[in-house]
Amino acid sequence: MNAWTDIMLVVLILTTFWLLGSSRLASCIRICAIQGVATGLLGVVGGGLSIRVAAISLAVIVLKGLAFPWLLSRALRESNTSHEVQPFVGYVASLLVGVVILGLSFWADSCLPALSHVASRLVAPVAFALLIAGLFLIVARKTAVNQVLGYLVMENGIYTFGFGVVREIPALVELGVLMDVFVAVFVMGIAIYRINRTFDHIDSDQLTLLKG
Amino acid sequence: MTAGWILPALVAAPALLAGLSLLARSPRAALRTGAAATLALTLAAGGAVARVFLCGPLQCAGGWFYLDALSAYHLAILMLVFALCSCFAMVYFREEIGAGLFTRKLARRYQALWFGSLAAMNLVLVSNNLGVMWVGVEATTLLSAFLICIHATPQALEAMWKYLLMCSVGVALAFAGILLLAATASTSLSGHDALLWTRLMNPAVTLDPMLVKVAFIFLVVGFGAKAGLAPLHSWLPDAHSQSPSPVSAMFSGILLTTAMYGILRYIPLVERATGNTGWGREVLVALGLLSVLVGAAFVIGQQDIKRLLAYSSVENMGIITLGIGLGGLGVYAALLHTLNNSLCKSVSFCCAGRIGQIYGSLDMRRIKGMLKVSPLWGGGLLAGLMALIGVAPFALFISEFLTVRAAWQRAAYWPMGLLLFGLGLVFIGVLRKAIPMAWEVPESAPKPPPTHRAEALLVWLPLALLLLLGLWIPRPLGAMIAQAAAVLGATP
Structure with a gap:
């Protein structure tokens, strides 16, 4: 049981690195979908499968594995962008930053008091690494699609933490959170579509009319 | 308790109204029924608020809904601001409706999102479960995002994207904080109670101080981004300047305050977990001062009246944070300042919006002699600006003065000095812009618009209230604020 949790956590980290090094937006969306499914499976393989856990895991897999990728691909098709042309931080540098983030997460975890009833010792550091890596993606990439993906990576980190450390959050809260994330990505998708229609590109870097 | 049913109703009713507004027959009807509702x-x-202050907290649904003095006080401010802005929307959009710019489709969408935001903010205030409260804050962001770009100009879209991304990311960080708190609480509380605020406040619950500190940092940064605290305030001036004026008035009047309320809820928890060492309050003092100084510095260089008001919001949220951080009398001052700032900001944004429509520009260099051109809106804006910079008889002077005195009492001389410096900068910065706007003779004055008598009420009633509160605080209001401050553990 524990081994499966660890495998999923490793998948989460690997997909994050893969994302940090990819430039084609279509494959970035696909990588994010894989990560979403892995996040969803985390609850299933963790043991103690109840109806509540199963329902939430299913919702996560459907949303993050199918709905979000579909929504984002559609937004991408409407635009003429296929690559992240010149990110603020290059791909090799991004990977190095990823390594530093991972190291820092393990270090930070060793500083905090041990959390009780954790499914695996890797949960907290991996979740933390995903959170920071997501934040990094948002500031280091220029296209709106990649920024949304960064938000999703961050969200996956928070979800991982929630499921690994606080398994007993009421289902209502969990579903409310999922619902919010869904609406967030939905709204962002529409926003990308609209930005694209008005500016004819989805480089949020070029959104610089407002200053001061 | 039987009266508790009103709490879920306060969320359900606006949600229902949001659905109904999609059926509005005409733009005018949408706005009018919206204001009436x-x-x-x-x-x-x-x-509900009156009941809380007379008979104690209300609760419902097994403690998931809960309204105590602190949330009731914020609920009263929220409804005041929404009532004012809904009425103003009828005035503001009248010309756009006449010109065919505010179509039925837009009006329906606008009114639905408006009620949706109201429902989400009510959810924040009436929920006892910290997780549900978070859901409310995030829902507020998502529902209000499209209010910014009702008119889809490139600038409005840019402002909306910035708002959406910064606030979503910020609020996601806050959720990480909530999870950390739940992680430490779940050692002594069972699953379903681990996030109920009233249960967490039970002194028998042990919280790990280190984890609570980390959680509080996440929460302050996260909710702080949405409350407009520096250094994560950069979405604020854009969103405020690009949205239609009733929306900017609502944003700065209550949206920021609701996010601030999110932070306030955690202060008693942090205080208890850290053994009343005042660690959490020191964080707030530092953050508040930074916001005051950043807001003040940016107020000086602004040319756009709505951006100026937005930076003044950053400054005022800083004053509130600082007051809460100082504790004791400071908490009382901060809560009073919350009411004053919300009222004054809403009126100022409404007047600025109308002045902008009359002059066809929000550029302060082009707005001249507004007192002659429109005594009502120009006078309202001037009075609003004067109140904001803390001119004496207005209520904001009293709350700012009390904050300074709280710092003096605590012997926090550095924060006091920096606060006074910030207030001075804002005073000079705003006055330098306001005098030419009010009195300078314009080269070509625009035609003064016809004004209705009811519109005058909309401007002068809140301003008169501010003036009254500056001269005399009615005993019930004083008691209300004292009760709300007591929730935060402050005894003046």
């Missing part, structure tokens, strides 16, 4: 909701909420 908001006024009715205000009365209902007023009843």
Whole structure:
């Protein structure tokens, strides 16, 4: 049981690195979908499968594995962008930053008091690494699609933490959170579509009319 | 308790109204029924608030809904601001409707999102479960995002994207904080109670101080981004300047305050977990001062009246944070300042919006002699600006003075000095812009618009209230604020 949790956590980290090094937006969306499914499976393989856990895991897999990728691909098709042309931080540098983030997460975890009833010792550091890596993606990439993906990576980190450390959050809260994330990505998708229609590109870097 | 049913109703009613507004027959009808329904909701909420202050906290649904003095006080401010802004929307959009710019489709969408935001903010205030409260804050962001770009100009879209991304990311960080708190609480509370605020406040619950500190940092950064605290305030001036004026008035009047309320809820928890060492309050003092100084510095260089008001919001949220951080009298001052700032900001944004429509520009270099051109809106804006910079008889002077005195009492001389410096900068910066706007003779004055008598009420009533509060605080209001401050553990 524990081994499966660890495998999923490793998948989460690997997909994050893969994302940090990819430039084609279509494959970035696909990588994010894989990560979403892995996040969803985390609850299933963790043991103690109840109806509540199963329902939430299913919702996560459907949303993050199918709905979000579909929504984002559609937004991408409407635009003429296929690559992240010149990110603020290059791909090799991004990977190095990823390594530093991972190291820092393990270090930070060793500083905090041990959390009780954790499914695996890797949960907290991996979740933390995903959170920071997501934040990094948002500031280091220029296209709106990649920024949304960064938000999703961050969200996956928070979800991982929630499921690994606080398994007993009421289902209502969990579903409310999922619902919010869904609406967030939905709204962002529409926003990308609209930005694209008005500016004819989805480089949020070029959104610089407002200053001061 | 039987009266508790009103709490879920306060969320359900606006949500229902949001659905109904999609059926509005004309733009005018949408705005008019919207305003009438908001006024009715205000009365209902007023009843709940009065009950809380007379008979103690209300709760419902097994403790998931809970309204105590602190949330009731914020609920009263929320409904006041929404009532004012809904009425103003009828005035503001009248010309756009006449010109065919505010179509039925837009009006329906606008009114639905407006009620949706109201429902989400009410959810934040009436929920006892910290997780549900978070859901409310995030829902507020998502529902209000499209209000910014009702008119889809490139600038409005840019402002909306910035708002959406920064606030979503910020609020996601706050959720990480909530999870950390739940992680430490779940050692002594069972699953379903681990996030109920009233249960967490039970002294028998042990919280790990280190984890609570980390959680509080996440929460302050996360909710702080949405409350407009520096250094994560950069979405604020854009969103405020690009949205239609009733929306900017609502944003700065209550959206920021609701996010601030999110932070306030955690202060008693942090205080208890850290053994009343005042660690959490020191964080707030530092953050508050930074916001005051950043807001003040940016107020000086602004050319756009709405951006100027937005930076003044950053400054005022800083003053509130600082007051809470100082504790004791400071908490009382901060809560009073919350009310004053919300009222004054809403009126100022409404007047600035109308002045902008009359002059066809929000550029302060082009707005001249506004007192002659429109005594009502120009006078309202001037009075609003004067109140904001803390001119004496207005209520903001009193709350700012009390904050300074709280710092003096605590012997926090450095924060006091920096606060006074920030207030001075804002005073000079705003006055330098306001005098030419009010009195300078314009080269070509625009035609003064016809004004209705009811519109005058909309401007002068809140301003008169501010003036009254500056001269005399009615005993019930004083008691209300004292009760709310007591929730935060402050005894003046």
